[in-house]
Amino acid sequence: MGTAKARAPPRTPATPTQPVETSRYLPEKTFIIDNGAYMIKAGYASHAPASDESISGCSSIPNALVKTRDNKIVIGAQLATVSDWNEAMFRRPVEKGYVVNWEAEREIWDQSFFDGKVTSRNQNYHIADPEDTTLVLTEAPNALPILQRHADEMVMEEWGFGGYARCLGPTLNAWNEIHSLFGDPVSNTSDASILPADCLLVVDSGYSHTTVTPVYKGQALQRGIRRLDLGGKHLTNYLKEIVSMRQYNMVDETYIMNEVKEAVCYVSNDFSGDLEKAWKSGQKRQGGPEEGIVLDYVLPDPNANKKGFIRPHDPLLHAKKKKGAVSGLSAEVLSEDVLVLGNERFAVPELLFTPGDIGMKSAGVPDMILQSLSVLPTGLHSAFLANVLVVGGNALIPGFMERLETELRQIASAECVVRVRRAKDPVHSTWLGGTRLAANREELSKVSITRQEYQEYGSGWAVRRFAGLV
Amino acid sequence: MFRVELISDTSTATPGWSYAPTRGFDPTQAMAPTLGRKRGIRDTGKGGDISSRQANAIARHLAELDRENQRDVSIPVPVRQAREAGARGTRAKTTSNVRRILQSQKTFRNHLDDEEAAIASGSGGVGGMQGAGGASVVAAKGSKAAAMRRSATPASAVGIKRPSAAMGATGPSTPARVTTDAEADVNDEGRKPKLIKSEYDNDPLLRSYAPPVPSDRIMQRLLAEPPLSYNASRAKPQASGRPGRHFCSVWCVLVCPIEKDPGWSCSTDDFMN
Numbered sequence: 001m002g003t004a005k006a007r008a009p010p011r012t013p014a015t016p017t018q019p020v021e022t023s024r025y026l027p028e029k030t031f032i033i034d035n036g037a038y039m040i041k042a043g044y045a046s047h048a049p050a051s052d053e054s055i056s057g058c059s060s061i062p063n064a065l066v067k068t069r070d071n072k073i074v075i076g077a078q079l080a081t082v083s084d085w086n087e088a089m090f091r092r093p094v095e096k097g098y099v100v101n102w103e104a105e106r107e108i109w110d111q112s113f114f115d116g117k118v119t120s121r122n123q124n125y126h127i128a129d130p131e132d133t134t135l136v137l138t139e140a141p142n143a144l145p146i147l148q149r150h151a152d153e154m155v156m157e158e159w160g161f162g163g164y165a166r167c168l169g170p171t172l173n174a175w176n177e178i179h180s181l182f183g184d185p186v187s188n189t190s191d192a193s194i195l196p197a198d199c200l201l202v203v204d205s206g207y208s209h210t211t212v213t214p215v216y217k218g219q220a221l222q223r224g225i226r227r228l229d230l231g232g233k234h235l236t237n238y239l240k241e242i243v244s245m246r247q248y249n250m251v252d253e254t255y256i257m258n259e260v261k262e263a264v265c266y267v268s269n270d271f272s273g274d275l276e277k278a279w280k281s282g283q284k285r286q287g288g289p290e291e292g293i294v295l296d297y298v299l300p301d302p303n304a305n306k307k308g309f310i311r312p313h314d315p316l317l318h319a320k321k322k323k324g325a326v327s328g329l330s331a332e333v334l335s336e337d338v339l340v341l342g343n344e345r346f347a348v349p350e351l352l353f354t355p356g357d358i359g360m361k362s363a364g365v366p367d368m369i370l371q372s373l374s375v376l377p378t379g380l381h382s383a384f385l386a387n388v389l390v391v392g393g394n395a396l397i398p399g400f401m402e403r404l405e406t407e408l409r410q411i412a413s414a415e416c417v418v419r420v421r422r423a424k425d426p427v428h429s430t431w432l433g434g435t436r437l438a439a440n441r442e443e444l445s446k447v448s449i450t451r452q453e454y455q456e457y458g459s460g461w462a463v464r465r466f467a468g469l470v
Numbered sequence: 471m472f473r474v475e476l477i478s479d480t481s482t483a484t485p486g487w488s489y490a491p492t493r494g495f496d497p498t499q500a501m502a503p504t505l506g507r508k509r510g511i512r513d514t515g516k517g518g519d520i521s522s523r524q525a526n527a528i529a530r531h532l533a534e535l536d537r538e539n540q541r542d543v544s545i546p547v548p549v550r551q552a553r554e555a556g557a558r559g560t561r562a563k564t565t566s567n568v569r570r571i572l573q574s575q576k577t578f579r580n581h582l583d584d585e586e587a588a589i590a591s592g593s594g595g596v597g598g599m600q601g602a603g604g605a606s607v608v609a610a611k612g613s614k615a616a617a618m619r620r621s622a623t624p625a626s627a628v629g630i631k632r633p634s635a636a637m638g639a640t641g642p643s644t645p646a647r648v649t650t651d652a653e654a655d656v657n658d659e660g661r662k663p664k665l666i667k668s669e670y671d672n673d674p675l676l677r678s679y680a681p682p683v684p685s686d687r688i689m690q691r692l693l694a695e696p697p698l699s700y701n702a703s704r705a706k707p708q709a710s711g712r713p714g715r716h717f718c719s720v721w722c723v724l725v726c727p728i729e730k731d732p733g734w735s736c737s738t739d740d741f742m743n
Binding site: 090091092103106150157216251361380459 | 524527528531532534535536537538539540541543545546547548564565567568571572573574576577578581582584585596678680681682683684688689692693694695696697698699700702703704705706707708715
């Protein structure tokens with residue numbers, strides 16, 4: 001313990017002009033946790049993060065406690081062992097993007113990162129010696145100060161990390177290599193230290209909300225941050241609700257409906273046209289399976305150990321089933337439960353673009369971007385509109401990017417170039433940005449606090465320090 | 471006789487009570503089902519076009535979509551004996567802060583209400599956060615930060631209220647579009663608006679300029695601003711005033727092919743055959 005603290009601070013040879021305080025010790029080893037409401041993305045920053053392979057150092061751990069149908073409680077990474085997801089209940093420590101319930105979060109963190117010994121399986125995310133590790137923890141923008149303080153106190157007092165940086169998740173994306181993504185010439189200063197992009201507008205559409213964050217040189221322009229309280233959870237619940245009203249009662253099947261959503265939903269680029277098409281194909285009663293908007297989703301059958309899957313809609317299936325074995329269907333087909341998905345496929349993700357469809361008095365994502373820009377100097381608008389980066393799980397919904405770019409193009413000023421890009425890996429992009437920040441020791445030490453500083457000044461100071469007030 | 475009392479703007483933390491500025495009528499408060507439900511129910515809506523009955527239904531629906539599980543269910547964290555004995559052996563003892571946090575059963579809603587109350591009484595935000603190890607120096611800094619925050623608030627509030635008219639305009643931009651933020655520094659270091667190349671460059675009425683990039687000083691000031699509060703960062707209703715889509719309810723939601731007028735209701739024949 002004592003020897004570790006007394007060690008001289010790690011100096012980076014590239015920074016001779018900035019003398020590092022010798023009393024300040026920030027551990028070299030950096031662990032990054034992107035604490036998402038649905039999934040924790042965690043892992044060590046490697047020393048050579050320039051390549052894309054460093055994503056392999058990232059582990060995704062479900063951020064939930066689950067009670068299965070047979071009343072077993074399963075935590076975090078153990079969720080992979082669950083085979084029967086029917087009627088599974090979830091408890092999530094993260095509400096609205098912020099860790100609210102630390103009792104549950106501690107259990108998940110403990111099991112994932114701290115328990116047991118280092119093995120070949122968990123070496124990527126096992127923290128053997130927190131006091132010799134710097135933690136980079138992400139948080140959602142506009143967090144309540146009390147929750148920030150809770151996070152700081154837990155990190156520093158419960159686990160006792162040697163160094164700690166709490167950063168806004170979206171800002172970390174600016175550290176990624178985004179020039180090639182936008183097709184800009186990559187600067188040839190490969191030997192220079194990693195620097196964040198100048199102007200980047202990050203749209204982060206996750207599980208519990210969607211945020212727009214203008215990031216200038218790696219820092220958020222706070223006044224421009226806007227939030228829409230809709231995310232993947234609401235889409236799943238909405239789909240669940242519609243399906244339960246029209247077909248089977250699926251209200252307790254959150255997990256299964258989430259799978260259905262991921263399998264079938266897409267963002268329509270012609271909403272009324274697609275509505276019409278789905279309506280028409282629903283009218284037809286003849287013909288065999290066909291290509292179109294309407295799909296069948298065969299629900300999973302845990303007893304037969306079968307997963308759910310999609311297949312083209314067969315309008316006659318229902319009639320055939322009624323006839324039973326006479327129709328020549330196999331017993332397998334007769335026993336399966338099928339959801340027919342028509343306009344649900346695109347009406348559900350549509351919420352992100354027109355929240356008014358469920359009566360929410362809020363603008364959709366494209367308009368939110370303009371609201372964000374409207375409070376920033378006009379001179380920056382073109383730079384931000386030309387660098388819109390979309391991260392978060394909802395970016396993976398087919399059609400999302402096209403729709404966002406089209407709508408933004410329509411409402412943005414005509415002289416501005418509008419470029420909307422999806423991060424290469426929208427789910428892990430924030431985590432990856434964290435590893436690149438960690439590679440720039442000088443920047444990292446600017447935004448971090450050490451264990452000693454925390455012990456000296458306390459948690460109130462830490463909150464103000466991370467807010468840039470001290 | 472009259473009693474004249476000067477209400478101080480600062481937050482002198484008087485135990486028991488304090489003056490809290492009212493910010494006019496708050497629709498979110500009105501929507502809370504516990505407050506004057508009977509009287510409010512048939513009022514025309516605070517949002518203008520919907521009655522408060524509808525507003526309540528929408529709020530309930532949104533709350534429903536925000537749930538993790540359909541039913542309330544308690545999933546306790548499993549008790550671990552090993553924690554105290556084995557795994558925790560190397561760790562320091564649980565501090566009082568940690569114990570308090572772990573025992574807190576507050577939801578986000580509770581915390582948000584606390585924060586809103588603190589903001590209303592002027593002690594909210596990060597500036598109001600006093601350190602556990604709060605020395606006098608720290609406290610002084612804290613109050614300075616709070617003062618900074620207050621002074622910054624009107625500016626950002628103005629910024630938010632400003633409609634996105636400048637962005638909405640699709641015609642050629644003019645130097646007049648440079649807004650107050652940038653105005654002070656337009657002439658700094660020769661920051662001239664850049665001419666946008668077009669075929670009308672020779673026409674003084676039609677040629678257009680790109681607004682200048684703000685100076686470093688402005689950028690530093692913007693970066694130093696404190697975060698907005700949770701509610702202030704919420705996206706506002708659409709500025710364009712495009713009327714919302716209406717689908718007829720229950721069965722017709724999304725089943726009907728056409729978007730309906732609000733007053734229109736479809737007959738059952740439309741979807742029964």
